[in-house]
Amino acid sequence: xxxxxxxxxxxxxxxxxxxxxxxxxxxxxxxxxxxxxxxxxxxxxxxxxxxxxxxxxxxxxxxxxxxxxxxxxxxxxxxxxxxxxxxxxxxxxxxxxxxxxxxxxxxxxxxxxxxxxxxxxxxxxxxxxxxxxxxxxxxxxxxxxxxxxxxxxxxxxxxxxxxxxxxxxxxxxxxxxxxxxxxxxxxxxxxxxxxxxxxxxxxxxxxxxxxxxxxxxxxxxxxxxxxxxxxxxxxxxxxxxxxxxxxxxxxxxxxxxxxxxxxxxxxxxxxxxxxxxxxxxxxxxxxxxxxxxxxxxxxxxxxxxxxxxxxxxxxxxxxxxxxxx
Amino acid sequence: xxxxxxxxxxxxxxxxxxxxxxxxxxxxxxxxxxxxxxxxxxxxxxxxxxxxxxxxxxxxxxxxxxxxxxxxxxxxxxxxxxxxxxxxxxxxxxxxxxxxxxxxxxxxxxxxxxxxxxxxxxxxxxxxxxxxxxxxxxxxxxxxxxxxxxxxxxxxxxxxxxxxxxxxxxxxxxxxxxxxxxxxxxxxxxxxxxxxxxxxxxxxxxxxxxxxxxxxxxxxxxxxxxxxxxxxxxxxxxxxxxxxxxxxxxxxxxxxxxxxxxxxxxxxxxxxxxxxxxxxxxxxxxxxxxxxxxxxxxxxxxxxxxxxxxxxxxxxxxxxxxxxxxxxxxxxxxxxxxxxxxxxxxxxxxxxxxxxxxxxxxxxxxxxxxxxxxxxxxxxxxxxxxxxxxxxxxxxxxxxxxxxxxxxxxxxxxxxxxxxxxxxxxxxxxxxxxxxxxxxxxxxxxxxxxxxxxxxxxxxxxxxxxxxxxxxxxxxxxxxxxxxxxxxxxxxxxxxxxxxxxxxxxxxxxxxxxxxxxxxxxxxxxxxxxxxxxxxxxxxxxxxxxxxxxxxxxxxxx
Numbered sequence: 001x002x003x004x005x006x007x008x009x010x011x012x013x014x015x016x017x018x019x020x021x022x023x024x025x026x027x028x029x030x031x032x033x034x035x036x037x038x039x040x041x042x043x044x045x046x047x048x049x050x051x052x053x054x055x056x057x058x059x060x061x062x063x064x065x066x067x068x069x070x071x072x073x074x075x076x077x078x079x080x081x082x083x084x085x086x087x088x089x090x091x092x093x094x095x096x097x098x099x100x101x102x103x104x105x106x107x108x109x110x111x112x113x114x115x116x117x118x119x120x121x122x123x124x125x126x127x128x129x130x131x132x133x134x135x136x137x138x139x140x141x142x143x144x145x146x147x148x149x150x151x152x153x154x155x156x157x158x159x160x161x162x163x164x165x166x167x168x169x170x171x172x173x174x175x176x177x178x179x180x181x182x183x184x185x186x187x188x189x190x191x192x193x194x195x196x197x198x199x200x201x202x203x204x205x206x207x208x209x210x211x212x213x214x215x216x217x218x219x220x221x222x223x224x225x226x227x228x229x230x231x232x233x234x235x236x237x238x239x240x241x242x243x244x245x246x247x248x249x250x251x252x253x254x255x256x257x258x259x260x261x262x263x264x265x266x267x268x269x270x271x272x273x274x275x276x277x278x279x280x281x282x283x284x285x286x287x288x289x290x291x292x293x294x295x296x297x298x299x300x301x302x303x304x305x306x307x308x309x310x311x312x313x314x315x316x317x318x319x320x321x322x323x324x325x
Numbered sequence: 326x327x328x329x330x331x332x333x334x335x336x337x338x339x340x341x342x343x344x345x346x347x348x349x350x351x352x353x354x355x356x357x358x359x360x361x362x363x364x365x366x367x368x369x370x371x372x373x374x375x376x377x378x379x380x381x382x383x384x385x386x387x388x389x390x391x392x393x394x395x396x397x398x399x400x401x402x403x404x405x406x407x408x409x410x411x412x413x414x415x416x417x418x419x420x421x422x423x424x425x426x427x428x429x430x431x432x433x434x435x436x437x438x439x440x441x442x443x444x445x446x447x448x449x450x451x452x453x454x455x456x457x458x459x460x461x462x463x464x465x466x467x468x469x470x471x472x473x474x475x476x477x478x479x480x481x482x483x484x485x486x487x488x489x490x491x492x493x494x495x496x497x498x499x500x501x502x503x504x505x506x507x508x509x510x511x512x513x514x515x516x517x518x519x520x521x522x523x524x525x526x527x528x529x530x531x532x533x534x535x536x537x538x539x540x541x542x543x544x545x546x547x548x549x550x551x552x553x554x555x556x557x558x559x560x561x562x563x564x565x566x567x568x569x570x571x572x573x574x575x576x577x578x579x580x581x582x583x584x585x586x587x588x589x590x591x592x593x594x595x596x597x598x599x600x601x602x603x604x605x606x607x608x609x610x611x612x613x614x615x616x617x618x619x620x621x622x623x624x625x626x627x628x629x630x631x632x633x634x635x636x637x638x639x640x641x642x643x644x645x646x647x648x649x650x651x652x653x654x655x656x657x658x659x660x661x662x663x664x665x666x667x668x669x670x671x672x673x674x675x676x677x678x679x680x681x682x683x684x685x686x687x688x689x690x691x692x693x694x695x696x697x698x699x700x701x702x703x704x705x706x707x708x709x710x711x712x713x714x715x716x717x718x719x720x721x722x723x724x725x726x727x728x729x730x731x732x733x734x735x736x737x738x739x740x741x742x743x744x745x746x747x748x749x750x751x752x753x754x755x756x757x758x759x760x761x762x763x764x765x766x767x768x769x770x771x772x773x774x775x776x777x778x779x780x781x782x783x784x785x786x787x788x789x790x791x792x793x794x795x796x797x798x799x800x801x802x803x804x805x806x807x808x809x810x811x812x813x814x815x816x817x818x819x820x821x822x823x824x825x826x827x828x829x830x831x832x833x834x835x836x837x838x839x840x841x842x843x844x845x846x847x848x849x850x851x852x853x854x855x856x857x858x859x860x861x862x863x864x865x866x867x868x869x870x871x872x873x874x875x876x877x878x879x880x881x882x883x
Contacts, residue, residue, distance in 0.1 A: 040689075041693055048664060051664065051667040064670075077658060085696065089650050092699075096643075099705065100639045148479065156775075158705065159706075160705050160709070161705075164563075165564070186777040188778075191397050193780070193781070194777075194781045
């Protein structure tokens with residue numbers, strides 16, 4: 001049984017294992033409601049089954065006359081449930097309040113959601129597609145969306161909050177267990193909604209700072225091509241453009257540099273050479289010249305969200321994706 | 326009581342026009358029935374496609390089962406499943422078919438107050454359905470049935486056609502509600518005071534209030550959405566100066582009360598079935614009647630519980646959570662009263678009663694799991710996961726659909742004039758019950774384990790595959806149950822035993838006219854009594870129906 005059900009991997013029958021300070025109280029509220037619900041469900045179904053068996057129809061035995069109403073009974077089964085749901089509301093509310101009231105001086109990470117990837121920007125300017133956080137530290141995510149509504153959901157932490165275009169939303173947590181956890185998008189956002197996932201890495205004290213420094217150094221010391229390879233992942237290019245020649249939502253980057261492409265500009269089909277300037281334009285204004293083919297013109301503009309050095313890096317990376325002649 | 330022997334509403338007039346332009350509430354009910362069941366079939370096919378696709382996560386090592394469509398197709402299929410089931414099946418279902426058929430009969434009336442308006446409602450329903458079918462043919466729809474902005478204002482699918490369909494269907498719903506309210510106010514026979522109304526009528530009354538007050542908000546919201554999409558008027562899109570959360574407020578201001586448009590008529594059916602098949606006066610009549618109205622009113626103040634993690638303020642969330650719990654109380658009162666009705670009764674498990682008992686079990690789970698979603702701390706984790714999907718299927722399918730089938734089997738003899746096979750009826754009800762739980766119970770665990778809804782792929786959570794497989798197997802067993810039902814109901818139509826006037830021993834007025842009823846229902850208004858007093862009805866073995874003890878042999882079928 002346990003090999004078959006998901007309990008085998010980690011956590012309980014109901015939940016993945018608890019990874020944040022918020023998880024234990026939230027789960028406690030769940031089990032509190034579960035206890036009350038199970039009691040009333042068994043009571044209702046038990047009484048129903050008993051009545052069906054005890055008072056099943058028998059030839060010549062009519063129904064017995066009983067009272068048509070009973071005010072005391074009605075008030076009892078109005079006010080006992082009312083008291084219980086009052087308690088459920090209260091516990092649900094106080095635990096929620098702890099989740100929503102922001103802690104003093106947390107470590108802040110900027111989060112951007114877009115179709116269909118995440119990027120997490122840290123205090124030293126490093127941007128990564130995964131979320132890295134220190135253990136036992138209050139972390140606040142300051143979140144915004146580039147396009148439609150997304151929702152950041154970390155099941156192990158029992159936290160979730162929407163990323164709404166046009167406003168900033170916040171979410172905080174304090175991780176309690178080292179390890180890696182899935183981070184998912186919970187608000188439907190289109191084609192690759194179910195692939196808009198990332199990994200949360202919870203690092204031991206000291207390890208997080210080390211990761212952050214290394215990541216920063218890697219970026220500073222990178223060759224333009226390596227920087228481009230990294231941006232290809234962190235900026236979300238990878239969700240639509242493959243590097244192995246397979247067509248995705250956009251054309252593959254393999255062997256794309258130096259080719260002639262038929263594109264549509266202002267409704268006219270023209271031929272362009274895929275060179276540095278075309279690539280630069282396609283990053284900054286992707287809808288201007290849309291390549292003709294089995295693709296969707298869904299790419300957001302990167303105008304104002306990418307530095308020149310980074311564009312050059314991406315171009316160098318795309319140039320490098322050329323099979324040897 | 327009928328003037329010409331053998332003439333009933335079904336054989337009175339032949340040909341397409343005699344149906345399509347009929348003013349007879351009973352024929353309109355039958356037409357709704359055919360259209361709504363067809364819509365259910367279409368929505369059901371979509372659900373089987375979804376469950377097939379979810380047999381396996383898309384990981385390299387998985388056996389390539391279940392990979393039958395691309396993500397874009399999947400998104401269209403689940404959107405159409407939701408939109409068709411909600412707008413074309415669950416919302417109109419019980420009121421449009423069984424309300425239309427039974428309400429005038431229960432009042433001893435010849436028709437609803439505005440028969441022409443009633444026909445217009447049906448024609449609008451048909452037009453709305455055509456819009457949905459056109460949407461499927463031209464560009465389809467991939468927004469989810471909720472049309473959340475800014476996704477819905479930027480997607481390339483045909484949002485405008487679908488929202489126009491929703492707009493037209495809204496008017497169908499509003500006009501039916503208006504018609505029922507006036508009918509209940511003005512067409513009650515002398516002696517039928519408010520507290521002598523059948524509880525199904527009370528439920529329809531409460532439902533109609535919501536239809537009349539909430540549906541216009543949906544209409545306005547959909548028009549605003551069209552204005553933004555077609556004309557670029559910035560209402561919801563932040564790039565145009567709008568607010569996407571505002572859309573959610575507007576949408577749920579209708580769509581949460583709409584949940585009660587769906588469930589209240591089901592509860593009304595439930596009150597009739599429990600009482601009739603227990604041969605017992607309904608317990609706590611006034612509490613059940615008032616609780617319908619309480620649900621209708623309180624249901625207007627809880628919409629924000631769909632938005633606890635949407636960016637809505639914490640204070641607003643707190644208030645909406647508290648109000649949400651208040652609406653659970655009237656539902657609990659109804660369940661307790663149904664149980665008390667069964668106490669010391671004479672309970673028989675004919676097919677409609679099997680569905681009524683099923684309802685208590687399944688709606689019990691559906692209602693109680695709502696507590697997890699109304700509580701703020703637990704909703705944060707469960708929101709937009711399969712837990713929500715399981716919860717509302719337990720309410721919509723386990724509640725509304727099961728009561729719909731209870732009503733279908735209860736009024737079938739009256740509507741068609743034929744009996745169906747009790748044995749097969751019970752087998753289908755049992756199979757449906759088992760298959761339903763197999764399909765949807767695992768989805769609660771999928772939700773608590775963190776599987777978001779509307780997921781084409783669950784590769785990051787691939788250890789959950791066994792639960793998805795259980796759910797898919799259940800879905801195909803549901804198909805089997807519905808196939809059995811289709812079989813014995815078709816058999817009943819053509820070969821079934823002729824139905825007597827009162828096969829179940831109901832004391833509401835529809836059982837006092839022939840099965841099927843004559844075109845104008847009653848020549849003279851039937852005498853009005855207590856709808857839940859069964860003491861004068863007894864079963865006549867020879868005629869296989871219930872007759873009045875004092876006047877045995879001269880019941881109104883003669």
